Amino acid sequence: QVQLQESGPGLVKPSQTLSLTCTVSGDSISSGGCYWSWIRQHPGGGLEWIGYIYHSGSTYFNPSLKSRVSISIDTSKSQFSLRVTSMTAADTALYYCARVTAAEQFVSHWGQGTPVTVSS
Amino acid sequence: QSDLTQPASVSGSPGQSITISCTGTNTDVGGYTYVAWYQQHPGKAPKLIISDVSSRPSGISDRFSGSNSGNTASLTISGLQAEDEADYYCSSYTNTDVVVFGGGTKLTVL
Numbered sequence: 001q002v003q004l005q006e007s008g009p010g011l012v013k014p015s016q017t018l019s020l021t022c023t024v025s026g027d028s029i030s031s032g033g034c035y036w037s038w039i040r041q042h043p044g045g046g047l048e049w050i051g052y053i054y055h056s057g058s059t060y061f062n063p064s065l066k067s068r069v070s071i072s073i074d075t076s077k078s079q080f081s082l083r084v085t086s087m088t089a090a091d092t093a094l095y096y097c098a099r100v101t102a103a104e105q106f107v108s109h110w111g112q113g114t115p116v117t118v119s120s
Numbered sequence: 121q122s123d124l125t126q127p128a129s130v131s132g133s134p135g136q137s138i139t140i141s142c143t144g145t146n147t148d149v150g151g152y153t154y155v156a157w158y159q160q161h162p163g164k165a166p167k168l169i170i171s172d173v174s175s176r177p178s179g180i181s182d183r184f185s186g187s188n189s190g191n192t193a194s195l196t197i198s199g200l201q202a203e204d205e206a207d208y209y210c211s212s213y214t215n216t217d218v219v220v221f222g223g224g225t226k227l228t229v230l
Contacts, residue, residue, distance in 0.1 A: 105213035106156035
């Protein structure tokens with residue numbers, strides 16, 4: 001079955017850049033039919049879609065985060081990654097990587113989530 | 121602020137039915153059938169319970185059903201059970217090639 005696992009630092013200083021990686025197993029990250037996505041959830045809050053990437057490298061981002069976010073993919077390692085620049089306390093959240101079906105645009109598989117705190 | 125509007129909370133007694141609304145615009149909920157619903161229990165990742173407005177993935181109880189009308193999608197849970205107590209989120213594809221979520225609804229089973 002498809003599994004996704006996030007990895008990265010749990011603590012980031014204000015103004016620094018966050019880098020997270022998601023490792024995919026049980027599915028080919030190179031195959032079409034799905035997008036590889038990042039979604040976050042603020043403490044006690046709702047879900048916020050950050051963006052996603054297709055295996056070809058095409059990316060789509062939440063307009064409110066677009067200026068600070070990038071997503072890349074490494075098909076040889078079956079990984080995709082998130083970078084968020086100029087982190088602030090408002091970026092403190094649980095970050096999920098996820099598999100989104102390309103046709104119907106729903107999340108079929110979620111990682112367990114990795115908490116990120118922005119603090120000096 | 122979320123792009124799709126959901127009630128903050130709903131409640132019902134065991135055995136009853138409840139409906140959660142998800143209101144957007146004609147550029148998202150009203151313009152596409154790509155509306156999904158997720159259930160999230162505390163400390164867990166969300167779980168897909170409805171896709172494509174009204175389709176249930178394999179293994180999801182038929183007590184869960186979805187529908188839409190105009191710019192509002194709805195999730196109905198019938199025969200409420202204690203285990204249904206959770207947060208529920210809707211999502212929709214939009215005309216700008218992005219996905220948006222609702223703010224979430226906390227369901228309390230009385």
